Amino acid sequence: MATTPVPAAAKSASPPPRSILRDSAFLRLWAGTTASGLATWALPFVLGLAVLHRDLGAAGLGLVLAARTAGFLVAVTVGGVLADRHSRRAVVLWSSLAAAAAAPLLAAGLGRSLLLMAAAAVLAGAGQGACRPAFQALTAETVAPERRQRANAAMTLAVRSSTLAGPALTSLLAAFLDTRTLLLGIGLLWLVAAFVPGRGVGAGAVPAAGSASDASSPAVAAARPGFRTEFLDGIREARRHPWFLAGLAALVAVVTLGYSATGVALPLVSRDRYGTAWVLGASTTAYTVGALGGALLVARWRPRSQGWAAFAGLAAYGVAPLSLTLPVHAAVVVAAYAVAGVGIELFNVPWFTATQREVAPDKLARVSSLDFLVSYGLAPAGLALIAPAIGAFGVTPVLAVCAAACFLVPAGAALVPTARHFARTPSAGTG
Structure with missing residues (x-):
């Protein structure tokens, strides 16, 4: 049967997709x-300034940061459910x-x-932990599927830019404001996080079970399973996606061995091999700049085998x-950190x-919490294991083992079924 050709004008009649940065819901x-993210990063930095000003001791700083971490780890699980x-x-x-x-309580206890500061730090960590999976799931509700990679890249660009510019800005503010005022400023950032975002518009997502759309129903409330059951449901959902479990295993290796090892070893190598703190500062800055470049690249790049990439x-x-581990010029170390950031x-x-694409929408926050x-x-x-x-x-053997783990574990994870496209079906991961 003959077909009627489509006029060229008709083919181009549909308008190009609007930039994600012009979407008011996403911008909020x-x-x-x-x-x-800026408030989360700023708290340990401002508390470090408190140590410099002798308002807080080193042991006290360790206790407050440990309390914050404990609050985060408990709340991120609860927050996902x-x-x-x-x-x-x-x-x-x-x-x-x-x-x-938590911010004024920290200021009052300083x-x-x-x-009081430790109790406030637990509360701060709990707030940080509970909002992480909720923000992740809210992104899926707010942004259409075909635009989420650019949206996630924009989120990353903002976080990395804050990490790059934050120390200088905070140090500048510290010249005019005391530590208590800076802590109150962190509280203001959290108020922005609380009130500025809008409700999800349901772009490509279904309402979460028990969400505002059905939580008022007595039948739903009576039939709702317990917390433990819902958390285990999230684990079962994660197990349905072999690529996700493989990614978690790779993250374990890189975070526990690679990231922690370099966090401990870089100051030592900068001091003992190069005799200057310049390598430490330049390497950490290069890592952040590399991450910014990586986010810009991945905002537009869609490799055919996204998971492998x-x-x-x-x-x-x-x-x-x-x-x-190698006796190289300091510039090579800086360049290596830039590559790691990218x-x-x-x-x-893409992760x-x-x-956001593959996990069942009503279990997305629980899986993200994992x-x-x-x-x-x-x-x-x-960090606790690497230092001993x-x-x-010695530094060199430990770093060599950690480097090997960073190379080999992700390579093994890439061989897991469904890992090539980060999708249970190849067509889903190539859009």
Whole structure:
């Protein structure tokens, strides 16, 4: 049968997709997420300034940061269940308000009551932890599937830019404001995170079970399973996606061994091999700049085998510990950290996007909470293990083992079924 040709004008009649940065709903979400990320980063930095000003001792700083981490790890699990059970926007609101309330308590306890500061740090960590999976799920509700990779890249660009510019800005503010005022400023950032984001518009998502659309039904409330059951449902959903479990295993290796090893070893190598703190500062800055470049690249790049490309990016972190084992010029170390930064975002952005696409919408926050639990929870454990290992075996052997793990574990994860496209079906991962 003959077909009528489509006029060229008709083919181009549909308007090009609007930029994600012109979407007001996304911009509100982006602003809230950025404010929460900046507040999360700023707290340990401002507390470090308190140590410099002798308002807080080194032991007190360790206790407060440990309390914050404990609050985060507990709340990120609870927050994942709550964000799937109730409105994701409501979870963002109340968790951000909790973190905001912690700021004046920290300011009140500074120099007066370490116990009050530790309790406030638990509250701050709980707010930070509970909002992470809720923000992740809210992104899936706000942004259409075909635009989520650019949206996640924009989120990453904001976070990395804050990390790059934040120390200089905070140091500048510290010249005019005392530490208590800076802590109150962190509380204001959390208020932005609480009130600026809008409700999800349901772009490509279905309402979460027990969300605001059906939570008022007595039948639903009576039939709702318990917290443990819902959390285990999230684990079962994660197990349905072999690529997700493989990615978590690769993250365990890179975070626990690679990231923690370089965090401990880079200051030592900078001091002992190069005799200057310049290498430490330049390498950490190069890592952030590389991550910015990686986010810009992945905002537009769509490789045919997205999962394999992402795992290759994650494995690239291994060049950072490898450079510290070799007697190379300091510029090589700095360049290696830049490569590691690019690679980490080549993994992160497709990883978040695939999770939002592949995981059942009513279980997305719970599955995301597992991701954050691994990413944030294992870093302190790695730091606790790496330092004694370096003391027992030396810097070079420990770094060599960590570099090998960073290369080999992601390579093994890439061989897992469904890992090539971060999708259970190849067509889903190539859009």
